[in-house]
Amino acid sequence: MILLQQTEQNSNPQSALLMFALTISFMLLLVLSGKINLGIYLPGVGVPLRRSRKSILKQHFPYYTQLTEAQKRTFEQRVQRFIYQKEFIPRQIPQVTEEMQVLIAACATQLTFGFPPNTLSYFKRILVYPTDYYSTISKRYHKGEVNPKLKIIVLSWRHFVEGYLHNDDGRNLGLHEMAHALRLERRIIQLQHGHKETALQKEWESLAQREIQLIRLGKSQMFREYAGTNAEEFFSVAVENFFERPQLFNEQMPDLYRNLALLLRQDPLTP
Structure with missing residues (x-):
């Protein structure tokens, strides 16, 4: 016993x-x-978005709704990854709401959907203002900016929303600033690893410089005048038009469009 x-x-x-x-x-x-969904991000493990975040994508993000079911799952995982890897900092607003975080993450995912999941990981913080703000660095008002030294992306929420409400005018603040961040990150990576420009990048720079000269001469019918500021702004404006007016872009500048589709590893005309 x-x-x-x-x-x-x-x-x-x-x-x-x-x-x-x-x-x-x-x-x-x-x-x-x-x-x-436990509401956490597990590195290397694809965890689905919670229902509230999926609902935000379904209601407010057309790029997502046009994807296949398999692509949607990948998109959701990338949105979740972006949210949990970034620090969202409110400026002149009480908080960066869940809806703000999801849509900003979706914008970044839209641009980088053809790239590896860790793209834009160089930038650590997202600052969100309610509208345009005064920069103590440039002494001017801005709608958005990217600072590689501080590893931050700054956005005016009002202008971010307007970019997606009017999605066929070639003006999208979110895509514009994310394009700056992507171009800067790719350049930083190349410098760190001693990589040279690819033939595709050289072709882009050549095509871009040609178009910038046409803009400055008032002979461009596609891009707004701001694109002629420099190569950086030209790339960001091109990205805006690539996603918002792909048909017109391809018809008017087929070589530039084809090159950008290869650089971004996706094509809105052939999803």
Whole structure:
């Protein structure tokens, strides 16, 4: 009898440990299968968005709604990754709401959907203002900017929203600033690893300089005058038109459009 009691006492901790392991395994299986969402980001593990965030994408982000079901799952995972890897900082507003975070992350994902998931990881913080703001650095009012030294992307929320409400005029603040960030990050990576410009990049620069001269001469019918400021602004304006007016862009500047589609590794005309 004493021996039996000892056996039962010894087996209780083992049973508890076994039940704990089974419970953890079951919960992990549910997370990985998409049945539940714990609201956390696990590096290297695709965790689905919670329903509220999916609803925001469905209601406010046409790029997402046009994807296949498989592409949507990938897009959702990238949005989640962006949200959990960035620090969203409110400026002159109480907070950066969940809707703001989801749509900003979706904008970045839209631009970089053809790139590896860690693209734009160089930038750590997203500053959000309610509208245009005064920069103490440039001494001017801005709608957005990218600062590689501070690793920040700054956005005016009003102008960000307007960019997606009017999605066929070639003006989108979110895409414009994310394009600056992408171009800067690619350049930083090339410098760090000693990589040279690819033939595709050289072709882009050549085509861009030719078009910039036409803009400055008032002979460009596609891009607004601001694109002629320099090569950086030209790239960002081109990205805006690439996503918002791809048909017109391709018809008027087929070589430039084709090159940009290859650089961004996606084509809105052939999704």
